[in-house]
Amino acid sequence: MKPSILAGLVLVAVLATNPNLATFAQEDDDDRESLGLTEREREREHDDDSASGGLTGLVLIGTIIAILGVGGYAAYKVIRIRSKASKPKAT
Amino acid sequence: MKPAFFLIILLLAPVAAYADSERQDNPVTALGWVAIASGLLGTVPYILYNRVKKISVVELGGGDQITRDLAMQYKPLLNVHMALNIIGFTAGAVHGILLIEDLDTISLSLAIVMTVLTITGIILRFSSGNLRVFTKLVHNQVILSGLLVVLIILHVTSML
Numbered sequence: 001m002k003p004s005i006l007a008g009l010v011l012v013a014v015l016a017t018n019p020n021l022a023t024f025a026q027e028d029d030d031d032r033e034s035l036g037l038t039e040r041e042r043e044r045e046h047d048d049d050s051a052s053g054g055l056t057g058l059v060l061i062g063t064i065i066a067i068l069g070v071g072g073y074a075a076y077k078v079i080r081i082r083s084k085a086s087k088p089k090a091t
Numbered sequence: 092m093k094p095a096f097f098l099i100i101l102l103l104a105p106v107a108a109y110a111d112s113e114r115q116d117n118p119v120t121a122l123g124w125v126a127i128a129s130g131l132l133g134t135v136p137y138i139l140y141n142r143v144k145k146i147s148v149v150e151l152g153g154g155d156q157i158t159r160d161l162a163m164q165y166k167p168l169l170n171v172h173m174a175l176n177i178i179g180f181t182a183g184a185v186h187g188i189l190l191i192e193d194l195d196t197i198s199l200s201l202a203i204v205m206t207v208l209t210i211t212g213i214i215l216r217f218s219s220g221n222l223r224v225f226t227k228l229v230h231n232q233v234i235l236s237g238l239l240v241v242l243i244i245l246h247v248t249s250m251l
Contacts (some may be wrong), residue, residue, distance in 0.1 A: 019162035056196040059245070066238055067207055074228035078221050 096145025119189045127181035127243060140168050153240055173216065180209045201242040208235060 140161075147158045187194075187202055211230040218226060229235070 058240070060200045063203055063238060063242070066234055067203065070229055070232045070235055074225045074232075075134040077228055078225050082221065083222060 104241075107136055109209070117138070118185055122186035126186060127147060127247075128181045129175045129179035129182065133172050133179060137168055137172040140164070169216075173212065176209065176212065197242060197245045199247050202238050204242060208239065216226045 144158070144161045146167075147155070147161055151158050153159075183205055184202075187198065208230060211226040213224060213232050215226040
């Protein structure tokens with residue numbers, strides 16, 4: 001039997017017996033509609049009101065600066081190593 | 092390879108039904124803890140091993156039996172380090188994708204640092220020449236490792 005057919009059969013068996021499938025939201029489920037997105041969208045509106053952008057924005061900027069700094073430092077080191085290697089040795 | 096990948100992706104699909112950030116005991120939140128645990132398990136012993144190996148070379152010399160025995164363990168430990176960190180990265184990435192609705196700047200920073208460290212680690216393993224030197228310098232930077240730890244702590248404390 002080909003591996004792809006075997007994988008397909010296993011997939012069908014797993015999905016058919018997976019108890020998680022029964023927990024997908026129903027239309028009459030107040031708490032969770034279509035995989036919980038609707039509830040989260042409602043929550044997000046509330047979160048957006050109370051979100052503090054100042055300090056957390058600095059974290060992202062700091063992270064990007066750190067990565068660029070490390071990348072720049074590494075590039076500088078590589079260039080230095082290359083230039084040292086290409087210099088003829090003084091005799 | 093393709094069927095296995097297909098299977099893994101589809102097996103994760105039902106987990107999306109639990110992607111509710113309000114619940115702390117859901118499987119998607121657990122994936123975050125899996126990422127942290129496998130990252131710790133894969134990195135801390137590897138760093139300790141490298142420290143001990145360096146001390147052994149300095150104190151005992153390269154020809155000592157203990158130093159040579161330690162050197163023999165390098166490849167298996169490197170493989171464990173890579174495997175556990177790739178598992179951790181994958182778990183973290185799935186956790187992040189399924190909870191993308193709750194993305195904040197700390198989580199985004201964490202995702203960026205994790206991705207940079209994982210990509211440089213993979214390139215480091217399979218590259219040579221200048222690219223290897225560059226990725227080694229980036230991957231081994233204490234600043235990035237420290238930043239990763241700080242971001243994980245901030246992420247966990249902000250989500251609790």
